Amino acid sequence: MLLHYAIRIVEKNQSINDSSTMTNLDFRLINPNTGKKYDYPVFGKNCNHFGEKFINLQDVVNGFNSQNRSYECPHCQIVYEEVSDFVPHDLYIRIKNDFHPLTDKISVLHGILLSHIKRNKKRFGDPLISNKIQQQIKFLLTENNEDQFQKAQQFSYLASFDQRLKSNNQFQFQSLCLLDNVNINIPVRHKDCKHVEAYELTSLICYQIENYRDLKNKQLQERESNQYLKCIKKGCSSIFPLISDQKLLDCLVVDFEFLKTIKRSYPGNQLFVVSKIYNDVISLSDFISNSISNKDQFISTYWNKNKNELDQLFKSSFSEFQRIVLEKMATVINLELHKNVKEKINQYKNSNCQMKLKDQSGQMVEFPARCVNCPIPKENESQYSETKIPLLNWDIRTFVAFIVHKQKQAEHKKQNSEKLQCPLCQTEFKKNLVQIQFNNELIFYDAQLYSKMQINIEKIRNEPNNLFSYQGKEYLLDNFKNLWRYTCEDFLSDEKNSEIYKIYYESIKCSNFEDIRIKDPLINFKCKKQIRFNFDYFYEKFKQNQFQFKNGIKLCKCQETDCGLVTEIEEQLYYDHVWVEAFAQKPLHCNCEYGFSYDVLNKEFKELKKGEFLFQKLIPPVVRHFKEDETLERGTSFKIQQSAQMQKMRQQSLMEQQ
Incomplete structure (x- = not known):
């Protein structure tokens, strides 16, 4: 008896409808006995195991082709003597109709079939x-x-x-x-x-x-x-x-x-x-x-460069090699980053450095990837030296193809002690090739870099070696302006300001460098005096501390004992959007020697006279920001007020964001 003949017999039977309420986010179509995908999973009519305990129809056929002319279910030991005693599962029929033939793992959610999460x-x-x-x-x-x-x-x-x-x-x-x-x-x-x-x-x-x-x-x-x-x-x-x-x-x-x-x-x-x-x-x-060739360009290029060896390792089956690479790629993209990797990304995230986005294939990297051991060049190594050291990246498909190739090679040669060496940084992993898993301790997809690439994609394409001048300082300032900011809404939301409406500023000069006018003002809520200072001043201090808050950063010159070190950006440093709005109203003749005030409600600027400055203790915005090392980043948000005046301010805020 042949398999296709048995399938025709089985499909005449009514399927077992058992998936309408099933939830299994890791539903595998792999035969646990062989490690390969089922040829055609079925159940015996008298079986009662309708979860993942399928019977492979090819095994049934083999049983009926044997001398016994029967098949014993490996799960419940019931003996069947007719192929017609087997029925398909509705889940498998649905999978066959809805998914690509190479799919071997899906997610089932309340009876609804989805690609594997x-x-x-x-x-x-x-x-x-x-x-x-x-x-x-x-x-x-x-x-x-x-x-x-x-x-x-x-x-x-x-x-x-x-x-x-x-x-x-x-x-x-x-x-x-x-x-x-x-x-x-x-x-x-x-x-x-x-x-x-x-x-x-x-x-x-x-x-x-x-x-x-x-x-x-x-x-x-x-x-x-x-x-x-x-x-x-x-x-x-x-x-x-x-x-x-x-x-x-x-x-x-x-x-x-x-x-x-x-x-x-x-x-x-x-x-x-x-x-x-x-x-x-x-x-x-x-x-x-x-595509006509049915091939991914990066994977195809890697295959062609190593064709003779890969033909033998994968028995001339490019489609099998491509399937493995793409599935491993999808796994890596969806992994949460390891703590050490998050720290490395934060090392370059706020710096100005060069990124080389030319893949080994000669194409421009689409999904930047590195191994977890790849070092990050310090800013002074890349920004100020005569020879800038670019951060190397491969496309994740090339990286995965390289590792899958090396693993298959070691398995074929039975070299269980062989180690994997990163092709970018040449670092050798501790585990053997055959032991290495595609987890968050191997390679990672740099979503931070990917998001910045998209903004400059056309320019990068035209650069030699697809070099990308990553402007971390500019991106950090944009975050302050758009995410970590103190606004008119924040000022008016404080009850003690509900009748005053005015905010006072002692100077238009940076408190740390009195000869420099403030351009991009930051408020330090860690300081008792809540000083304003230029973003550039903070950035230099941040850079000196290697873009970390490990030992804290002293930003103010005041001698107050309760002025603590800044240990993070969230809830401590904010871009003073009120100052920017107020300064835009300043008449040209005003030098603001003794400071100025700004009526937030009526949008009125006033230069202060000597002795008119009044210190106000502001409350920092109570907003949950995602920490620097989290995958998800906070999107643009704003509050909805009830009064007509607040509604007007909300509309203005929305117009600014658009």
């Missing part, structure tokens, strides 16, 4: 299976063709308005979450979003939980600026409510066209192609399935 299950998976939001998750992931919000959020509809499609009839895009640059499994947008770029559902839910978890802090609970997240896509004004996971889910819509394409895509694929074909029909497909 390769993330920390406690942090990102547990919220999905919480009884608290189970019904909302099921409702969100259930397609309803009559829902007008769903229709307005489907990919083809949004793509029809995309300028890239109007000009070229085709464009490519990476399926990465707008919030944290991980690959998307469950694409969602706000009901008001009008762009094809999407968010990963697990990232948004995790962001909501971690941004609003401290409900014991009454100030934080009441701080309305902590309750909203403005869409990160430039030009979009959608606002996500963060006050509860239920309210967040209520405003989301799943892009089912995108979701179905992701599931049908080549496993691990990140790149998608949007095309306008006949009658203006818009198609969405993953790059590998869409």
Whole structure:
């Protein structure tokens, strides 16, 4: 008996419908006995193990082709004598219809099939299976063709308005979450979003939980600026409510066209192609399935460079090699960074340095990756020396292909003691090649660098060796201006200022360098006098401390004993947006020798006379910022006020952000 003949017999039987309530975020289609994917998983009619304990139909066929002419179930020892006694599972039929043939692992969520969620299950998976939001998750992931919000959020509809499609009839895009640059499994947008770029559902839910978890802090609970997240896509004004996971889910819509394409895509694929074909029909497909060669360019280049050896190791099967590389790549992209890696990223994150983004393949790096041991050049090594030392990067696909190649090579030669050596820094790993796992202690995807690359992508393409001048100082200043700032809203939210409306400034000069006018003012809330000083002064101190707060940084010259060292940016240093707004109103003739005041409510600037300065103790904004070493970064947010005057200020704030 042949397998395809047995399949025809089995499929005449009614399938076991047992997956409608199943939840298993790591559902494998791998036969535990062989380590390979099932040829066709089935169950015996009298079996009672309908979870992951499948029977491989090929094993059944082999049993009936043997002398015994029967098959004994390895799980419950029931003996079957007819192929017709076996039935398919509805889950497998659904997987066969919905997923790419090479898919060997998926996630099942309340009976809904999804691409495998390769993330920390406690942090990102547990919220999905919480009884608290189970019904909302099921409702969100259930397609309803009559829902007008769903229709307005489907990919083809949004793509029809995309300028890239109007000009070229085709464009490519990476399926990465707008919030944290991980690959998307469950694409969602706000009901008001009008762009094809999407968010990963697990990232948004995790962001909501971690941004609003401290409900014991009454100030934080009441701080309305902590309750909203403005869409990160430039030009979009959608606002996500963060006050509860239920309210967040209520405003989301799943892009089912995108979701179905992701599931049908080549496993691990990140790149998608949007095309306008006949009658203006818009198609969405993953790059590998869409390309003529059915090959990823980086993986194909690596294969061709090592073709003779890889042909033998993978038995001339490029598709198998490509599948392994892309799945390992997707795993690495979704891993949480190791503590040591976070510290290394923070070493260059705020510095000015050179990045070499030319891959070994000769192409420009798309997803920058390094090993966990790769050193970070110090700023004085790269910025001020005659020969600048660039930070080397490989594309993550090339890096994974290199490691998979070396592992297969060691396995083939049975060299169990061989070590892996990083091709970038030449550091040798302690574990043997065959023992190394693709975890957060091997290589990492640098999402921080990726996000900055996207802003300068065209310029980098045209640079020799695709060199990228990373401007960490400028990025840090932008963070102060947009995220860590003290605003008019913050001033007026303090009850003691509710009748004064004026804020006083002692000088327009930097308190640390009195001959320098303040350009980008920072407030040091660690200082008893709450001095204002230039961002440049802080940056020089920060750089001298190797961009760390390990031993604290002394920023003020005052002799007050309770002026503590600055040990972090959050809740200690803020960009004084009120000062900037006030100074813009200053008449040209004013030298402000004795300072100035600013009426926040009426937008009035006044030069102070001698003795008129009044010191005010300001309260720092009570806003939960994500720490420097966290993967998720805080998005632009603002508070919603009730009074007409506050509403006007909110609108002005929104206009500034747009």
